Amino acid sequence: NAGVMQNPRHLVRRRGQEARLRCSPMKGHSHVYWYRQLPEEGLKFMVYLQKENIIDESGMPKERFSAEFPKEGPSILRIQQVVRGDSAAYFCASSPRAQETQYFGPGTRLLVL
């Protein structure tokens, strides 16, 4: 049973470009969570999705950031017009049901030049 998959593992973008981060949850998991880790800090919650629905986006910046989890395919975290402050590690986690243990992917490390 493969774990949570994220790609790409590393992503370099210039200021103003778009970044798309993908997350495939563990088999049988329909709940996906995105977290951001700034250098030397802990993880901060961004958004929680269930298939085709955003359940909680209270940690998501109001502009430039969006997330989706379509019926088919991976969850996507999209950052438009990236700025240097977006440089961070973005982690995805999944769980089989709400309020159950979250299992994390390896992360995508975004560097904005």
Next chain:
Amino acid sequence: GEDVEQSLFLSVREGDSSVINCTYTDSSSTYLYWYKQEPGAGLQLLTYIFSNMDMKQDQRLTVLLNKKDKHLSLRIADTQTGDSAIYFCAEGTGRRALTFGSGTRLQVQP
């Protein structure tokens, strides 16, 4: 709002026990977790404890929970160099999202 705090750094000698401490503020926390992060890697779930428990032991790991003081600790017995990593405490409630501490960097000296 909810807050989770940890000391930043701990250094121990190989073979000694390590104790990593964590305090949290949300009294409605249901589960408390310990995750391990090695350099450049994701988070590995080490163990968790339900809020109505005082202690949980799993091989070399012992978790102690003092709910009155909102204090959680992780004890690693016979610490090895492979245990060197950052350890994150996290709390979860019915809100679904986890709240993480800033992590404790454990350095194990041979």
